[in-house]
Amino acid sequence: MKMLIDFLPIAIFVLVYQLTKDIVLATAVLIPATIAQVLFTWWRWRKVEKMHLVTLALVVLLGGATVILGDGEFIKWKPTVVNWLFAVAFLLSPLLGGKSLIERMMEKNMTLPSPVWTRLNLAWVVFFLAMGAVNIVVFTHFSEEVWVNFKLFGMMGLTILFILVQGVYLARHLPRDENTIQGTGSRKEEK
Incomplete structure (x- = not known):
C-alpha cells in the first residue's frame, strides 16, 4: 500500500496531463495531491520520510512556479x-x-x-x-x-x-x- 501511495501523486499528474494535455493544470493538481500524500502518510504511519518532504518542497516550489508563471519548464x-x-x-x-x-x-x-x-x-x-x-x-x-x-x-x-x-x-x-x-x-x- 505504501508504494501505491508513493506513486499516486505522479500517477494523478500523468492522468490529468493525458486527459488535458495541459502541463500547468496537471501541475496544479500535483501540488495538492502531493500535500495529501504527505498528510495521509503522517496520519497513517505517524512519520514522514525525508524523501517525501524533499519531494513536497520541490513540488510546491517548482510546481508553484509552473502554475504562477504558466511555464511547464519549472516542473520538468x-x-x-x-x-x-x-x-x-x-x-x-x-x-x-x-x-x-x-x-x-x-x-x-x-x-x-x-x-x-x-x-x-x-x-x-x-x-x-x-x-x-x-x-x-x-x-x-x-x-x-x-x-x-x-x-x-x-x-x-x-x-x-x-x-x-x-x-x-x-x-x-x-x-x-x-x-x-x-x-x-x-x-x-x-x-
Whole structure:
C-alpha cells in the first residue's frame, strides 16, 4: 500500500496531463495531491520520510512556479533536482554519520562487509546522478508528452531495473551456508 501511495501523486499528474494535455493544470493538481500524500502518510504511519518532504518542497516550489508563471519548464526540473539531492545525500552520508545511507536503510535486513556497503552506496550515487541527467535529456530533446510518460513509466522502470541488478549483486555477497539464516548472518542452533 505504501508504494501505491508513493506513486499516486505522479500517477494523478500523468492522468490529468493525458486527459488535458495541459502541463500547468496537471501541475496544479500535483501540488495538492502531493500535500495529501504527505498528510495521509503522517496520519497513517505517524512519520514522514525525508524523501517525501524533499519531494513536497520541490513540488510546491517548482510546481508553484509552473502554475504562477504558466511555464511547464519549472516542473520538468523537479526529477533532476530530487535525484541529484539524493546523490549528494548518499555521497556525503558516510562523512556525516559514519555509515552510508544504504547501510542504514538495509542493515537490519542483512549483514554485508564494509566494502560492499560502500560500493552499493556509490552505485546509488551514480544511479541518482544518471537519472537526473537522463531527465534533462528527455525534457530537452523530446516532446512534453514523451517527458510526462517517461516521468512515470521510464523512471519507475529504470528504478525497478536498477533494484533488480542490485539484488543480483547483493545475492553474491549473502551467506550461502545452509545453516545460516539468510540476511542476518547469524547461525541456526545445531540440533
